Amino acid sequence: MTEERLIISRKTNNKFFLMIAVGVVLLIAGIIFMAAGGGAGHGEAAGHEPASWSKRLFVNLWLNNVYFTGIALIGTFFVAVQYVAYAGWSVLIKRVALALNYFLPIGAGVMLIVFLFGGHDIFHWTHDYLYDINDDRYDPIIAGKSGYLNTAFFLIRMVVYFALWIWFSMWLRKEAFNEDLNGGTNYYHKSIRISAIFLVIFGITSSTAAWDWVLSIDTHWFSTMFGWYVFASWWVSGLAAITLTVIILKQNGYLKMVNANHLHDLGKFVFAFSIFWTYIWFSQFLLYWYANMPEEVIYFTERLSGNNGQYAWIFFANLIVNFVFPFLVLMTRDAKRQMIMLKIVTIAILIGHWFDFYLMMMPGTLRTDAGIGFIEIGTALVFLGVFLLAFTKGLTKASLVPVNHPFLEESVHHHV
């Protein structure tokens, strides 16, 4: 087996920089537009003060950072799952997943900065007056959660999550790269042990991170399904990202040994987990809808008829793009083996799950002031550009084919 080194040309890199530049320009345009008072025209409700541009910016930064950090984290999770499952088929595409997590340190930095500067804009619970019993705005429910939801503990958790995730990602990477150089099965067996520990940590931290970063935006509301829900969204987006990258690399002449059989398995993964996401979505929705208890159902009311009904279309589009579309298109075997079909579906899923996170965060923060404008598109483009720079840099760090992986031969002859 020969090594395959990815070369990212200056032209490709310039495209990513252009993406960032366009994003920044749109962002600045959006901010100027809003600061001048043009974008905040829905302050008609009595006593309602439109959200400032900085609040909207912070919420957008948070939204994109949670989304892209999740995809980056899924890279490590995917590799760990493959190791623990002794999977042979995925060896040829493992390096793609392993490179996704190069974004994690950037995600950690952005998340810390955004929380320190924009925490009050995103999280209602960060306001001190909620916990002061002498204040009019004292909130007994939020105060009751202060043992867990307090700024210091929140920051400690955030640092711990990222430290663990980055540490394990680097560890797995180190073993994989040493395996390329020296061969032998020792690295493989060690990777399995590392992966097993990582999966336990991931199981806990992905859930608590979802509570911290997404669920706590709607501080009063709670859902025992929420950790799963965010994980499902991250997981299917991560799988879509891996599949899309494999296809793009293949179309550019790399990953020569990857064939329709590997794509078929990736397609099955995407197909299955878009259904899994829907299952979790519905499990959460059905119980709240059926019980119809005010403090619980408020979450869905805000997203359907509440907030002038402005989120209703995203609520339904979310289900159509992330469930109905992949379900019907990827159902047949042939569709899962064709690059064009997989490409369309994975792009739809990546956009669809961005909107899924949009729907999780916007109603609790910007309420009626949210929209899809220059700021949203600009921030998303900047993040996409930075993510792709980090990701492609990660891909060039080592051979795309793990030349000394013990299951490489099995993967080359994979047949379904």
Added chain:
Amino acid sequence: MNKKFILGIYDDEDVLLTAIENIRAGGTKIYDVFSPFPVHGIDDVLGIKRSRLPIVAFFAGLTGMSFALWMQIWMMGFDWPMIIGGKPHIALPSFIPVTFELTVLFSAFGMVITFFIVSKLKPSMKVNVFDKRSTDDKFVMAIEVKEGETDVAALNDLLRSNGAIEVNEKEVVK
């Protein structure tokens, strides 16, 4: 009516796969190949078309979904309307679990029943085992002998030259 078959016995799956390819390329029609375990790629070299069972699954599932929705909407909405949990008579989200279950049930049963019918599998079915060793450690390739058309000696040579360790003849009573 009795049918006569020439059986080529193989003991290596790679040899078997090349043999199938060569024999089919030479224009000889293979009746069937019997193997103790599923051999990767054997469907392709034998020229067996992909099963159309998934299509059955889709339409059976569609039937199940339609039936479940119709049943619940008719029962809860028209035949005996009841208010449950303060919801409208036709409350779609509460119909989803039953709809899902019936979709799965119909497509599973639809596939199994169709498979039984298509493969004529029934308790009274008589199975002709060409060579019992095909359930142990040998692969058996069966080629039908058409009276007056097939040159048995040439077939024997063809099988042996393609790696058969043994060539037998078998008559099957229909």
